Amino acid sequence: MRYLPLTETDREDMLARIGVPDVDALFSDVPAGKLLKEPLDLPRAKGELEVERILGKLSAKNTAAGAVPFFVGAGAYKHHVPATVDHLIQRSEFLTSYTPYQPEIAQGTLQYLFEFQTQVAALTGMEVANASMYDGSTGTAEAVLMAHRVTRRRKAVLSGGLHPHYTQVVETLSEMANDEVVALKPDVRATEDILAAIDDSVSCVVVQSPDVFGNLRDLKPIADKAHAHGALLIAVFTEVVSLGAVTPPGAQDADIVVGEGQSIGNALNFGGPYVGLFAAKSKYVRQMPGRLCGETVDADGRRGFVLTLSTREQHIRRDKATSNICTNSGLCVLAFTIHMTLLGQAGLSRLAELNHANAVKLADALAGVKGVEVVNETFFNEFTLKLSKPAAEVVEAMAAKGILAGVPASRLKPGAGLDDLLIVANTEVNTDEDRAAFVAALAEVL
């Protein structure tokens, strides 16, 4: 067995050194009759070639995004990731290291976490950022719990433009924690009156921009009203590339900013692993969930980095901790940081501009198709179409033509009257040919 270095002779020698007759003697605490006598009913060990063959066949059954004209978004986006990123994250010392509990031999991890925190703070326009969450949706739920700790109130108001799956994740956790959630109805034209829902009982309002339908939202008036009532504004985004082109939430006085970082450096992966971005005003830093890296010095006075403010965390505070989280998305953070370093401000601005230009081009072309209406006034790289037929049917018909056309809004929230809405994303990977194929196929299907 290629992964197990011990030989039979080794095992015998070692058992003799320990002073037991056989290995089962080391399992003597397992209650009588509970130790399995036979290997379980699963296939026996396979060689590398065979495993590659099996998984290769399973992979080939799926339609990869890169193989077809691809316009699917709604929380995860296909972008080009430079080859350098994947090469570097597979460096052994990054890939096979653990949580940097021994900082003297983990400065590589710690320094990139510090760089990541600085990048996220700059992007979002916030004062502090943590070293990542599992993903944007779980980060949003943690932000709501954090707002409860800060305000000592337990009622969150969620915008109808928040990704419905994010809403469900928040509702699930809040319900379990015996907190209250008011989720406003999905509002495709971004006219919902979230201001009316804010009063003195509210801990936070959660608003996504660009929202799940692609609309850009004006956060400042919401922040102002929330603050007037002692509540916090939690700003959410699922497409981090948008921050290269739009006013960041920090400049609109958001208190906590949560986002999905998958777009930078990370593949689609059928939903995970992803990387949650989490930033806040610095006065709330001790209420933040998750891991933090801080600067310090070593015994020679040289600059170095360590995990810090761990008195908020579960391994010290046990049931009083700010969250139960004990990890982060380390390797996804590294991918994000490397890709963001390659981009820099100049590259990110250009990438954002190209995404927006491509989306505008597609929206303009689609607006000319009979049975199609583009509902958004403003958008970044994703917008919503109102179709003359149910969007779910249209997407299936388009898939049969080899085009992955987007996400039917009804798939995110069935039974909410969203059946004719199709959410379409267009990034830098889409070509003019892709767009032409989309427009032509949609005209045929409708």
Place this chain on the structure above:
Amino acid sequence: MLNRQGRPSQAGEGASERHETFTGNRALQQIEPLIFEIGHHESTGVDIDKPAPFKSRLGKHARQGEIGLPGLSEPETMRHYVRLSQKNYGIDTGLFPLGSCTMKHNARLNEKVARLPGFSDVHPLQPVSTVPGALDVMLELARYLMTLTGMPAVALSPKAGAHGEACGMMAIKAAIAAKGEGATRTVVLVPESAHGTNPATAALIGFSVKAVPARPDGTVAVEDVKALLGPDVAAIMLTNPNTCGIFEPQIVEIAAAMHEAGAYFYCDGANFNAIVGKARPGDLGVDAMHINLHKTFSTPHGGGGPGAGPVVLSERLAPYAPVPFIHVEGGKSRLVEHKADAPDGNDPFGRMTAFHGQMGMYVRALAYMLSHGSDGMKQASEDAVLNANYIRAGLADLMSLPFPDHPSMHEALFDDEWLKGTGVTTLDFAKAMIDEGYHPMTVYFPLVVHGAMLIEPTESESKASLDLFIATLRDLAIAAKGNDKSRFTAAPHHAPMRRLDETRAARQPVLKWEKPAPVKEAAE
């Protein structure tokens, strides 16, 4: 002087003649600035087309002003991150004996297959008809997990161990609510020796926590559990094998006591890697257990994550598993994404995460399982346990064992009793290991043991590697007892950095890079 490999070494000699360098660099150990200190706003390492002029649809939301992000060209980026990587210890660098964290070999085959475009380049919301292979992977992984644990159901979507704990406890809470006992069963029992995530999770889900005392032998006794049981108890969260590296001998009785009291048994499966193929949690009476795929089935830890924490569930809890999940009926599988779509008899408690969980980790874990097979996984558990006990046997005469009456499972636990009077602490000892080329073991955990040192070699270490490790630790132990204090208190001497001031980092938190004030301003 010859070292253990028989090669010349000059330990100690000539060290005092070492020159400080002008740059602060030490040959291959180079000081690496932050990207903010070497990058520029106009630099970039990507070539991106400038679009033809178009009419923006950003409206008044267009960003004004600088973002404040430096860029680096591709060669500069490569060098920066390669240099950073060289300041890290990984399992490919050497023995990484972190007890409870389980650092074993990461097969590159798993990386290769996870990057196949049919897995890495598929979107969670593309039509289900275009991803049958992805659903097959999830079903196959579920089958393996259910078979290995002897449990009838699994929720795949939790994104890490602690997230899986939350999922399992939510299923328990939902089951209790369904019985109409939501208002009364509000207490969760957690042994003192548990991971901090256990009490934190119980509290997160709205339970209050009662501690179960630790027995002098490191185990939980059924009498202590029974003494705390009442109509207010919802569940116990017990780790097995426990954090002291011991298989809980009374686990079956504890499970029975919980069930008799109308409560549930949550098992923290962080240490499942010790018993895969040897014993099944389902046979022990477990109702829910998370499995850290990254530990037990070896997906890379990558500096602390990402993880994956699927939860296996008993018959009683299965109906409450969260969406999304795959439902198989009459040989056909379908993805259930919403509560309303759930088949009869299912009442999902909600959703843990936006999409389907950690597909990238599912593929890696499945590749591991296929490679090992049922025979190899059983052998891996046995070798992990054998290796831990071999280390224990090799050190027990020099270092003290707090719980000598039970065999160690996959990890050997020592305390600091043997260091008494030496002036050397557990932390000092750990830092001295760094100088010898080892990552330290887990220190100061579990909390119930004073100055704990928890060593988990895993099955991927050879006998030769263990022999060298044991010999090194013996030398260090003898030095510690021989009052060779400076070797320890000032360690590490040879790492990229000397000991870091963690107190300062917490007292004056600096959590991001700030542009230094201009020299003139700073002088004023």
